[in-house]
Amino acid sequence: MARSSVNVVIGGEAGQGLVTIGEFLSRALTRAGYAICVTQDYMSRIRGGHNTFAVRIDPVAVAAPDEAIDLLVALSADTLDIHRGDLSPRALVLADAAVGLGGLPGLAVPYKTLCPKPLYENVAALGVAGALLCLDAAILSGLVAEKFVAKGEAVVAANLEVLAAAMDWAKGQEATFACLAPPTLGPGRLMLHGNEAIALGALAAGVNFSSFYPMTPGTSVIQTLIDQADAMGVTVEQAEDEIAAVVMAVGASYAGARPLVSTSGGGFALMTEGVSLAAMLETPVTVVVAQRPGPATGLPTRTEQADLDLVLYAGHGEFPRAIFAPGDVSQCFHLAHLAVDTAERFQSPVFVLTDQFLADSFRDVPPFDLAALPAVARPLTTVDDPAGYVRYAVTDSGVSPRLLPGFTEATVVLDSDEHTQDGHITEDLAVRVAMQDKRMRKLTGLTAAALPPDLVGEAEGATLLACWGSTLGAALEAAESLRQAGEPACVLHFSQVYPLVGQCFLPILAKARRTVMVEGNYSGQLASLIRRETGYVFDARVARYDGLPFTAAFILSKLREATA
Amino acid sequence: MTDANPYGEFETAWCPGCGNFAIRKAMVAALMELGLPPHNVVFSTGIGQAAKAPHYIRVNLINGLHGRSLPAATGVKLANPELAVFAESGDGCSYGEGGNHFLAAIRRNIDLTYVVHNNQIYGLTKGQASPTTPKGQKTKTQPHGAPSEAFNPVAVAVTMGAGFVARGFAGEVEHLAGLIAAAARHPGFSLVDVLQPCVSFNKVNTYAWYKERCYRLGDDHDPTNRQAALDRALEWGERIPLGVLWRSDRPAFGPMPTGPLAVREPDLKTLSGILAGYA
Numbered sequence: 001m002a003r004s005s006v007n008v009v010i011g012g013e014a015g016q017g018l019v020t021i022g023e024f025l026s027r028a029l030t031r032a033g034y035a036i037c038v039t040q041d042y043m044s045r046i047r048g049g050h051n052t053f054a055v056r057i058d059p060v061a062v063a064a065p066d067e068a069i070d071l072l073v074a075l076s077a078d079t080l081d082i083h084r085g086d087l088s089p090r091a092l093v094l095a096d097a098a099v100g101l102g103g104l105p106g107l108a109v110p111y112k113t114l115c116p117k118p119l120y121e122n123v124a125a126l127g128v129a130g131a132l133l134c135l136d137a138a139i140l141s142g143l144v145a146e147k148f149v150a151k152g153e154a155v156v157a158a159n160l161e162v163l164a165a166a167m168d169w170a171k172g173q174e175a176t177f178a179c180l181a182p183p184t185l186g187p188g189r190l191m192l193h194g195n196e197a198i199a200l201g202a203l204a205a206g207v208n209f210s211s212f213y214p215m216t217p218g219t220s221v222i223q224t225l226i227d228q229a230d231a232m233g234v235t236v237e238q239a240e241d242e243i244a245a246v247v248m249a250v251g252a253s254y255a256g257a258r259p260l261v262s263t264s265g266g267g268f269a270l271m272t273e274g275v276s277l278a279a280m281l282e283t284p285v286t287v288v289v290a291q292r293p294g295p296a297t298g299l300p301t302r303t304e305q306a307d308l309d310l311v312l313y314a315g316h317g318e319f320p321r322a323i324f325a326p327g328d329v330s331q332c333f334h335l336a337h338l339a340v341d342t343a344e345r346f347q348s349p350v351f352v353l354t355d356q357f358l359a360d361s362f363r364d365v366p367p368f369d370l371a372a373l374p375a376v377a378r379p380l381t382t383v384d385d386p387a388g389y390v391r392y393a394v395t396d397s398g399v400s401p402r403l404l405p406g407f408t409e410a411t412v413v414l415d416s417d418e419h420t421q422d423g424h425i426t427e428d429l430a431v432r433v434a435m436q437d438k439r440m441r442k443l444t445g446l447t448a449a450a451l452p453p454d455l456v457g458e459a460e461g462a463t464l465l466a467c468w469g470s471t472l473g474a475a476l477e478a479a480e481s482l483r484q485a486g487e488p489a490c491v492l493h494f495s496q497v498y499p500l501v502g503q504c505f506l507p508i509l510a511k512a513r514r515t516v517m518v519e520g521n522y523s524g525q526l527a528s529l530i531r532r533e534t535g536y537v538f539d540a541r542v543a544r545y546d547g548l549p550f551t552a553a554f555i556l557s558k559l560r561e562a563t564a
Numbered sequence: 565m566t567d568a569n570p571y572g573e574f575e576t577a578w579c580p581g582c583g584n585f586a587i588r589k590a591m592v593a594a595l596m597e598l599g600l601p602p603h604n605v606v607f608s609t610g611i612g613q614a615a616k617a618p619h620y621i622r623v624n625l626i627n628g629l630h631g632r633s634l635p636a637a638t639g640v641k642l643a644n645p646e647l648a649v650f651a652e653s654g655d656g657c658s659y660g661e662g663g664n665h666f667l668a669a670i671r672r673n674i675d676l677t678y679v680v681h682n683n684q685i686y687g688l689t690k691g692q693a694s695p696t697t698p699k700g701q702k703t704k705t706q707p708h709g710a711p712s713e714a715f716n717p718v719a720v721a722v723t724m725g726a727g728f729v730a731r732g733f734a735g736e737v738e739h740l741a742g743l744i745a746a747a748a749r750h751p752g753f754s755l756v757d758v759l760q761p762c763v764s765f766n767k768v769n770t771y772a773w774y775k776e777r778c779y780r781l782g783d784d785h786d787p788t789n790r791q792a793a794l795d796r797a798l799e800w801g802e803r804i805p806l807g808v809l810w811r812s813d814r815p816a817f818g819p820m821p822t823g824p825l826a827v828r829e830p831d832l833k834t835l836s837g838i839l840a841g842y843a
Contacts, residue, residue: 244664
């Protein structure tokens with residue numbers, strides 16, 4: 001009997017190639033027309049340890065990771081022991097015959113006879129898993145050929161031989177595992193993870209500069225920019241520290257580049273003085289903060305949503321900002337684009353908050369329609385009266401005409417001290433008030449442009465699960481599960497967490513039977529922010545801060561505990 | 565050489581007798597000698613009285629944060645290589661708070677001119693020891709004498725093979741102007757460390773103290789000889805050399821973008837092809 005949803009977990013030591021197998025499998029599934037959701041769990045070490053690459057597969061749609069494992073591809077004996085308790089009732093384990101199954105149901109794969117060299121075991125594991133899932137052999141062999149083409153025909157041929165032998169071997173086994181149901185989504189979709197999508201959305205918005213200091217899980221945004229830098233004309237410089245990274249971006253922005261900076265909480269802590277600088281200079285800069293558990297170095301490779309407060313209050317003094325929090329990979333692309341435009345339009349620091357889970361989570365997404373993207377605001381390179389130009393002209397919107405230096409006879413003067421309209425230091429306190437009022441007026445525009453939260457489902461009399469960022473998928477699935485059990489449920493997802501517009505969501509909250517804020521931190525940061533901004537208090541909270549992403553099962557069990 | 569000064573005259577917030585006046589004068593003379601129109605010049609500064617200097621010159625200016633003049637200057641140059649970029653600040657800003665950026669800028673070797681007002685004291689915060697205050701010199705906050713060895717910026721820069729390393733003195737404006745102009749012409753990172761009396765807070769390193777000790781390097785000094793440069797960079801005390809200590813032909817940072825990034829349109833056709841590669 002075909003199954004609708006299958007959770008495949010590949011486990012092993014760092015360096016064993018589990019990501020290679022996982023990416024191959026995920027791409028083959030996407031090409032075949034399945035929906036996927038990938039969760040990567042890895043330790044902060046380069047070799048050894050125990051890591052997993054989990055792919056949840058569905059013929060129609062998949063929003064979140066699952067906990068029960070249906071197919072466990074064990075590359076090490078440890079994998080069997082660690083995941084023994086996570087297997088679903090119909091689970092199947094694939095382990096090296098040389099290691100054995102340790103009493104678990106599954107297939108002992110004779111990698112030694114299937115592969116001429118241990119190097120090919122990844123492809124053999126892919127072949128066995130692919131055959132058990134009934135994946136199209138042509139899709140798998142096409143991918144393998146693409147992957148190895150650079151290494152020459154002989155390498156391609158050897159890998160294809162191993163793939164075919166592994167698939168044949170698997171088909172000859174009497175496995176109790178059943179095929180996936182036929183896919184429904186069709187070809188043409190893309191497979192990418194959250195950080196790739198953020199970088200690509202930024203490129204679509206014309207980002208052409210990045211200064212960075214590497215920090216997991218923020219680096220892969222910049223790595224994606226670097227991979228496309230030559231083709232897209234992006235200047236990237238690895239800075240000496242995060243302070244330099246963000247200040248360099250501010251300098252570049254002043255001179256007309258469109259910058260993107262990416263880091264994680266610890267690096268962002270260092271960047272806060274630069275954020276304040278960008279606000280005072282009124283120079284656009286877009287900062288991606290990929291959250292991981294803190295304080296300090298915390299759990300470097302795990303996930304959390306605990307840096308909302310840090311980003312919300314980052315920088316000394318008071319200034320307007322916008323904070324986006326994409327819920328899935330498509331939103332990563334579109335909100336990165338919007339964030340860059342918002343930064344340019346309001347000449348302010350703008351943030352994209354993501355997290356390790358979403359950063360590393362490959363998904364299937366429909367292709368992005370580049371032609372449909374709105375134009376991004378640009379600075380001025382000409383001005384009617386260069387002699388009369390002043391950088392900080394006081395305007396009703398708080399946004400002043402931003403001229404780039406070097407393009408006209410005008411000089412453009414920026415100062416981190418309080419300054420006059422022409423950018424020069426002042427201690428005239430009346431000017432101070434006028435300037436602070438001008439800067440803060442941008443908040444009115446930012447608020448008017450703020451995205452309202454998305455309601456999925458009917459709020460009337462329902463259990464309302466509120467969430468932000470990457471918790472979206474698990475909340476959607478938990479709500480669906482409640483509905484199937486006869487309990488009305490809906491999800492209210494905040495893809496922008498600041499500014500918040502109470503009128504957009506307070507009436508929705510009022511309709512619900514009970515409201516539950518689900519967020520990946522200890523203290524309930526968005527719940528507190530909503531209370532601060534609107535006075536609204538949620539009926540209950542579900543918190544997760546053990547380093548793992550939310551799942552529907554986790555949310556449901558916490559809801560049961562709360563009502564028990 | 566331009567005849568009229570296009571860089572303007574401004575009222576300053578400096579103490580009477582401050583060495584900053586002379587450095588400003590030398591800077592304007594250098595800019596005029598270079599023939600740079602004000603709108604093609606960008607100054608990036610940190611914080612302190614020295615960092616205010618470009619407020620008193622008509623140029624493009626990004627006056628930022630303490631210690632961060634170099635990262636901002638680097639960003640400006642990377643975004644628009646057609647601009648002539650100067651960073652200017654004091655010794656605390658440049659060698660204390662900005663020490664890591666100083667080392668990185670030497671390594672990076674982007675075409676920037678770094679002019680440091682080195683008065684061996686924190687002036688704006690009223691007289692604490694700076695990274696270049698000699699060990700043992702008493703200050704308000706170091707009553708038993710500065711406890712750490714003084715940082716030697718020119719020796720560090722020579723040791724690291726910086727593009728161009730010079731030392732000037734605020735008491736010799738014309739000579740200093742020549743050093744700044746030569747530094748700006750050098751296609752890479754150039755340091756001009758300027759000895760500058762702080763008449764309010766540094767009662768040791770006065771005009772008279774410097775005048776007694778400073779001498780100009782003669783033609784017998786070969787600025788391309790690293791050992792000779794280091795010997796002169798380490799010379800301090802009874803005799804203090806002024807001039808171009810070191811010059812290297814080390815290639816400048818590359819690759820730089822061709823032209824300003826501001827005029828680049830996002831290439832959505834290429835991006836579309838890149839996106840297709842994710843299928």
